[in-house]
Amino acid sequence: MTQSKVYRPYFATTSDPRVVQTREALRESLLELLDKKPLDEITIREIAATAGIGYTTFFRHHTSKEELLNDIAAEEIVRLFELILPAFNETDTRAGAMALGCYVKEHRELWSRLLTGGAAGKLREEFTRLTREFAAVHGNIHDWLPSEVGSIFGASATIELLTWWLQQEDPISVEQFATIHERLVVRPLMTSENNN
Amino acid sequence: MTQSKVYRPYFATTSDPRVVQTREALRESLLELLDKKPLDEITIREIAATAGIGYTTFFRHHTSKEELLNDIAAEEIVRLFELILPAFNETDTRAGAMALGCYVKEHRELWSRLLTGGAAGKLREEFTRLTREFAAVHGNIHDWLPSEVGSIFGASATIELLTWWLQQEDPISVEQFATIHERLVVRPLMTSENNN
DNA sequence: ATTACCATGAAACACAGTGTTTCACAAGTT
């Protein structure tokens, strides 16, 4: 028998202009709304209306607004890591902190919305995952620190520092942020000057 | 005129045995349910039913399940701080970390449910608030670190380390936890060996 | 250009969870 029309089809044909346009409209709509209020005060009907697409169409692409936001967050974290990861090394701990600060400052609006809008949890999760991969390549630096804990600590502390930074009305400079991040996160994790 | 019966009365008479029994039942009911599933999968009807009280009665005491959980979390944080704060000082950075580890280990069940059940946000918030008060008493230690950031970092990193610790099947010892917490959180914040 | 395909929009619906009103009753207070 022919498969009956399913409610939520799988879009193998992502090349269809209608699909890409719908998906793009939904993403931008959500980010626009996140500028005004947190995720749990935003309804799917609202996202769809702002995007100019039908309510039911939303579910043809995403199962929930959380999933949509998480997708955006996960992609953005990957983009961040691709750019800044090479800057992290044991000898120059400041380089990594500066690379991070510069990237986030350049994408300030997006990151503000993600961090304060409800995606902080997903950002932390994905950040931890990628940090874990990074840690797996490098050797374990401290014998007193399970590498899993190091990843969680590094990711969480970084996300938290970024959240604070982006929420400031009159934020400190990238250099000052890098100093804080380097001394509180990078250096304790990546150097062995802490082994007594 | 006599004030008409309001829907959600203010219980000035907290001494009424019925009130204290209801409130206590609701708290224990929520904590019991948190052992099985996260907060957002728990309904108010479920909390009330488990507590053995009527659904509408819930709203006479709390506006939402989040508020109920936050109340529990806030009180527990205050209790924690009263006990461990005296142990924190610049000369013996390990003492504070040990006091924290011991307290949480003793209250392991409660803290597991709070941290993984959905109160982590409120715990972080209250932890930050009390850390800020603590930091206000002590002078600012690092000139490169705004004390507000120090509070946020200390609170978040601590909550995150505790969450990891309590989730382990075969957790590390209190001593090992204290070592990690001391070197990643307490020492960077409270000693000035980091000023180059 | 005709055809087959398929994403979309709209209407109608089922459903769960929240929050409120009202009232009878029972437990607590004086």
Place this chain on the structure above:
DNA sequence: AACTTGTGAAACACTGTGTTTCATGGTAAT
């Protein structure tokens, strides 16, 4: 005993989610 007040239950309105069905119009291939 009389008064006060917290509780339980029923009935309800409301919001947001998720689904089904069908007509329409854009898309792609021969």
